[in-house]
Amino acid sequence: MSVAVLRLGHRLVRDDRTTTHVALVSRAFGCKKIYMTQVDDSILETIGKVCDDWGGSKRISLEFGEEKNILIVIGASKVPKEVYSIADMNIAVGNQPHSEIAALAIFLDRLYRGKELGYSFQNAKMKIIPSSHGKRVKIRKLKKSS
Amino acid sequence: MSVAVLRLGHRLVRDDRTTTHVALVSRAFGCKKIYMTQVDDSILETIGKVCDDWGGSKRISLEFGEEKNILIVIGASKVPKEVYSIADMNIAVGNQPHSEIAALAIFLDRLYRGKELGYSFQNAKMKIIPSSHGKRVKIRKLKKSS
Numbered sequence: 408m409s410v411a412v413l414r415l416g417h418r419l420v421r422d423d424r425t426t427t428h429v430a431l432v433s434r435a436f437g438c439k440k441i442y443m444t445q446v447d448d449s450i451l452e453t454i455g456k457v458c459d460d461w462g463g464s465k466r467i468s469l470e471f472g473e474e475k476n477i478l479i480v481i482g483a484s485k486v487p488k489e490v491y492s493i494a495d496m497n498i499a500v501g502n503q504p505h506s507e508i509a510a511l512a513i514f515l516d517r518l519y520r521g522k523e524l525g526y527s528f529q530n531a532k533m534k535i536i537p538s539s540h541g542k543r544v545k546i547r548k549l550k551k552s553s
Numbered sequence: 554m555s556v557a558v559l560r561l562g563h564r565l566v567r568d569d570r571t572t573t574h575v576a577l578v579s580r581a582f583g584c585k586k587i588y589m590t591q592v593d594d595s596i597l598e599t600i601g602k603v604c605d606d607w608g609g610s611k612r613i614s615l616e617f618g619e620e621k622n623i624l625i626v627i628g629a630s631k632v633p634k635e636v637y638s639i640a641d642m643n644i645a646v647g648n649q650p651h652s653e654i655a656a657l658a659i660f661l662d663r664l665y666r667g668k669e670l671g672y673s674f675q676n677a678k679m680k681i682i683p684s685s686h687g688k689r690v691k692i693r694k695l696k697k698s699s
Contacts, residue, residue, distance in 0.1 A: 506574035512655030
């Protein structure tokens with residue numbers, strides 16, 4: 408199964424953090440690509456840095472193109488009416504106003520049945536070691552050829 | 554069960570949208586209170602407007618106080634070390650960097666076993682009518698005394 412995310416709209420500055428969160432959730436929960444129409448350089452830098460440190464580079468590519476299988480469409484600003492009728496499925500995560508970040512996460516969590524919570528990525532420099540108290544991060548240096 | 558959320562840190566402008574999302578997820582997923590140390594007036598206005606339109610006013614109060622039962626602590630910026638040792642439970646939602654908004658949503662989703670997705674709130678002016686295509690919102694006028 409290949410899952411991609413289409414992020415519609417991005418209001419400069421105002422949406423920088425939410426768009427970054429959308430990209431991070433997409434990556435961490437196993438999506439292959441995230442498509443955006445507009446994007447700030449700082450978001451690309453943040454995602455690039457996360458892939459450098461935590462692995463899985465090239466799993467998120469910010470471009471516009473075609474992809475088979477599932478494409479999840481989420482808005483920053485209001486989603487145009489056409490999208491609702493073009494979509495094969497119109498999925499609501501609850502019936503209250505909340506967050507497209509939360510909705511994306513819960514949809515992917517249900518889709519992968521929780522398996523995404525154990526994902527690890529290749530070439531990671533950093534890894535979390537589970538601990539009941541405190542925060543343990545394992546850091547390793549990688550050879551450039553690896 | 555009473556669940557509250559403690560949002561640590563809030564970087565002005567930069568975190569406005571993510572903090573708003575945290576508050577919206579907390580409300581939509583049934584949390585009684587959200588505690589914050591700093592908050593922008595625009596966030597209070599957004600939450601107030603959501604409660605006016607979608608009901609459940611007074612379920613979210615932005616203040617600092619004491620609460621029994623579960624308190625979920627989430628950071629905007631880095632969470633101070635002390636918090637990890639003070640906490641009764643140190644819960645990781647996956648082991649990858651993603652989003653505190655997504656982590657909060659998935660934690661609450663597991664906690665409430667999906668029941669939160671059907672929540673409705675009293676005094677709602679607006680209600681979503683599920684539909685396979687399109688978006689249907691039912692709007693009703695409320696008497697001031699109700």
